[in-house]
Amino acid sequence: MIRPARSRTRVGTDPGGNERMSGRALAIVVLGAVTMLLDGFDNQLLGFAVLQIVDEFGSSRAEFGWVFAVGFVGIGVGTALGGLVGDRIGRKPCLILAVLVFGTFTLISATTGGTLAFACCRIVAGVGLGMALPAVTSLVAEFTPARWRHLAIAVSIACIPGGALVGGLVAAAVLPRWGWRELYLIGGVVPLLLVVVLALVLLESPQFLAARGRPGDDERRAAVLRRTGRAVVPPAPDPIAAGAGTGSPRALLGRELRRDSLALWGAFFFSLLGVFSFFSWGPSLLQANGYSLAAASLSITLYNAGGIVVALVAGVLIGRIGSRPVMLALAAGAALSAGWLLLVPPVDGTTGITFVAQIVLHGGCFAGLQTVLYNLASHIYPAGIRATGVGAAGTVGRAGAITAALVAGGLVGAAGHGFLLLLLAAATLAGASLLLVRRHVPARRGT
Incomplete structure (x- = not known):
């Protein structure tokens, strides 16, 4: 008697430990890690450049402390917002929007001429930085086979302090020669270039499409799975998922x-x-x-x-x-x-x-x-x-x-x-x- 194969992935639950990762899925995971690297880079720019900024704006580091604080607030708001948006409209559009926001407002920061305008840019950029994290975590978890999933998530999140380390090296080279505006220019332009790559390479999460279940999502999910070389089978029932819906904070x-x-x-x-x-x-x-x-x-x-x-x-x-x-x-x-x-x-x-x-x-x-x-x-x-x-x-x-x-x-x-x-x-x-x-x-x- 021939037993049915058991290696097929049940998308929406836990892919099999022996499932192989396709090149497209690996590219998506790598892009998530690169996004977190730039997230960590941009998040630390003020720490590297603060002395030059306060000197140019005629302030003091102590008086500039509230600018650090509003950045933290922006990131906190963005993290919650990114979770809601990612579960409502999808991981891909949420991540693209997040990178677009923090890249754009980091770039605009380089043109500001005073503390208030700079702080406004920082808080909006912080929202974008916060939004990226839940989108990347979800995408990496949902595109990585079970065998490698937890290492992939750890690598992605570890890229945040990795970005801070890279930022220190870049700041050491840029600040003495060109100044803080050029450092912020780099911190804005590179994420905006990444937006183009994300738009071309990212696919929507098949688990998200299965959970949302709107008209046409089954066809989109099947297409994503074919492009990533994964089996197309219905998701196994999950009692928690069944009562949670999509994007419901109350759940x-x-x-x-x-x-x-x-x-x-x-x-x-x-x-x-x-x-x-x-x-x-x-x-x-x-x-x-x-x-x-x-x-x-x-x-x-x-x-x-x-x-x-x-x-x-x-x-x-x-x-x-x-x-x-x-x-x-x-x-x-x-x-x-x-x-x-x-x-x-x-x-x-x-x-x-x-x-x-x-x-x-x-x-x-x-x-x-x-x-x-x-x-x-x-x-x-x-x-x-x-x-x-x-x-x-x-x-x-x-x-x-x-x-x-x-x-x-x-x-x-x-x-x-x-x-x-x-x-x-x-x-x-x-x-x-x-x-x-x-x-x-x-x-x-x-x-």
């Missing part, structure tokens, strides 16, 4: 998802609280403890590098052993490394092996955890509300970043004990939130 707090949504939001909030506390005030703590400006700046590079490497390793492990043990291990590592910093604080101004190990370990665990939380968000929510769910979690996380900017600075004094206790508490609470999540990514069978 995130429905009976089936309420606990996981609240726990996920807690994990996002506390992880970004910890990460942005270090980003915002870690260098200041180090300088207060005798470190040079160069050494304090090096700490951010080490922190980001650790986060990128650990996120990629975690992405592989999540695809094999599931998200619960991996994420709890990262939260525990973030707490333990914060405890190490508290017990053996960097106070002597040296950048020896202990200093490097402390920063890389803490950044690896904390920033790595924050990155792979998007893997968990993309798994918890079905296709019809996936972008909405990712966007909501990202927005709550952004509230943690804003809290860090407002609160952590007051804890830097007294050798930074209060600041380091905040990092320890944030890591512990992120881990506790993850313990409450029920729909963790399961381990892959047969590995």
Whole structure:
């Protein structure tokens, strides 16, 4: 007796672990990663150029702080908006719109002549930067076979700090020779060129088309699947998806998802609280403890590098052993490394092996955890509300970043004990939130 083949993909649920990725699907995933690279690049431009900007505008860095804040607000609004738009009109148009917005307003920023006009451009550009994240997360999750999905998502999100690292290199070359306007010109033109490529190469997500179910979507979905070399079969029924509809924020707090949504939001909030506390005030703590400006700046590079490497390793492990043990291990590592910093604080101004190990370990665990939380968000929510769910979690996380900017600075004094206790508490609470999540990514069978 011949048994029916079992390797065909059930789009709308979980593609088989042995499914191969076509060239077109790989191109879509790569474009998502490139978008996140430019997202990270543009998001960090102000940090690199602020001294030149405030000097030209006749302001001070302290007075310019509110411009940083409105950018964070714009990103938070954009992340929520991008989730809603991505689940209503589709991932492709949402992503193209997002890149168009942040590219255009970054470019316009280069022409402004005062603080108010610059701040208005920054907040609108921030909306575009925020909108890109849920669209990319959903597209990568829905075009990548199960075997590689979690690594692909981790790579894409890790491109955000990667973009910041690239931005530092570009800024070091451009700012001394040409100035901040030329740096913003690069940050605007390159995304606008990417818009053309996205329009030509991207395909709409077949899972989104299956979940939306409008007239003609079945034909569009079949065409997408043929172009990506995937089997055309009806999506398996999902009780959560059936009651969620598409793009419904209320579904995130429905009976089936309420606990996981609240726990996920807690994990996002506390992880970004910890990460942005270090980003915002870690260098200041180090300088207060005798470190040079160069050494304090090096700490951010080490922190980001650790986060990128650990996120990629975690992405592989999540695809094999599931998200619960991996994420709890990262939260525990973030707490333990914060405890190490508290017990053996960097106070002597040296950048020896202990200093490097402390920063890389803490950044690896904390920033790595924050990155792979998007893997968990993309798994918890079905296709019809996936972008909405990712966007909501990202927005709550952004509230943690804003809290860090407002609160952590007051804890830097007294050798930074209060600041380091905040990092320890944030890591512990992120881990506790993850313990409450029920729909963790399961381990892959047969590995």
